[in-house]
Amino acid sequence: MLIIARLPKKDRQNRLVQFLQENPFATDEDLAELFQVSIQTIRLDRLELGIPELRERIKSVAEKNLDPVKSLGIDEVIGDVVDLQLDVQAISVLEIKEEHVFARTQIARGHYIFAQANSLAVAVIDADVALTATARIRFVRPVRLGEKLVAKAVVRNRDGDECKVRVETKVQGELVFTATFRVVGMSNVSTRNI
Structure with a gap:
């Protein structure tokens, strides 16, 4: 899996939205690894951006x-x-x-x-x-x-x-x-x- 270098919050959130549009089945664990942040950070980003959890996206x-x-x-x-x-x-x-x-x-x-x-x-x-x-x-x-x-x-x-x-x-x-x-x-x- 491609790993993205640590980004500022705003840039990370923009990339997160783009990535999930192309890969709606990515788990929070996959995203945390990709963006080199904690799972909790990904969950907070999703919450702020109004992106539902995996099951809802599916x-x-x-x-x-x-x-x-x-x-x-x-x-x-x-x-x-x-x-x-x-x-x-x-x-x-x-x-x-x-x-x-x-x-x-x-x-x-x-x-x-x-x-x-x-x-x-x-x-x-x-x-x-x-x-x-x-x-x-x-x-x-x-x-x-x-x-x-x-x-x-x-x-x-x-x-x-x-x-x-x-x-x-x-x-x-x-x-x-x-x-x-x-x-x-x-x-x-x-x-x-x-």
Whole structure:
């Protein structure tokens, strides 16, 4: 992560506003490290500037950018969906907590990382029902307790009811997981027949 040399308060606050416009998912800890100040200083800056805490920023971004999920319930997507444009792209954020890691190593269990990507690939499809047919996945590096996964799904191409969806998951801009899913969408299907 780029670190900004210590700045006077006014300059720091201006840079903080600019940085958060481009990176709304940055935590107070990330910002404190970036600006070389305490977390409390960042919180005071946010309070003075009227910038909400991370959870509120995520909700705000999500409310502006969400199409209604059709293929599954929004609560069935792993992570917080912050952008959804059906048949185009989707973004979700998942913070790795104690329940997501192995106790001894504090490394995230792979099925949570996969589940975030897979559920996002299904959610982005504009169909009543969407199912994963195949997946090619690659874990690039281990993810640790406290890291925030930002997964972005992009629909690459559509051939009838089939879509190829590419998902890249990053931690602070660093690629940690990639997947290409072939997802089949079905409209006007009774879920009792599935």
